[in-house]
Amino acid sequence: MPDTPNADIEKMSFEQALAELEGIVKQLESGDVELERSIAIYERGAALRAHCDGKLKDAELKVEKIVRGEDGQPALQPAGLD
Template sequence: MPGDPASAQTAAPRPAFADIKAMSFEAALKELEQIVTRLERGDVELEQSIDIYERGEALRAHCDQLLRRAEMKVERITLGAQGQPTGTTPLDSEV
């Protein structure tokens, strides 16, 4: 119902977690692990568990994005005929 407070809560946009964008992979992963532990223990109120689940989802997405960026940067060192490094090529390219 339009006047129902419950429907207003479900229609609200997900909170923005601007601080997550500045986090390193390690910091985001550590916080995500803490969230998983709290949710698995089950000692969190329902509303709070929803809030921290949403934060966990944002942290997971951030970690995925950072991993994809890192994978694009990984390169294979190419060696010349005498075993000396001659340059790099993307890791997933065919030799």
């Protein structure tokens, strides 16, 4: 199966993907991009956004596991409640 144009995105960190996504937004907002190029970078931007959303969801799940134990009960006492 040939590589898809956005296959490299899966290997990006959240920060890398977000930085590239910010660059794409700036390009599109400038209005200096040809229509065909705008479509291509918009599609890449959508893929980057989905990747960032997935990374954030994974992070939220990890935090939830830290805050709540396997039994669903708080594993850590919130700060200031000693």
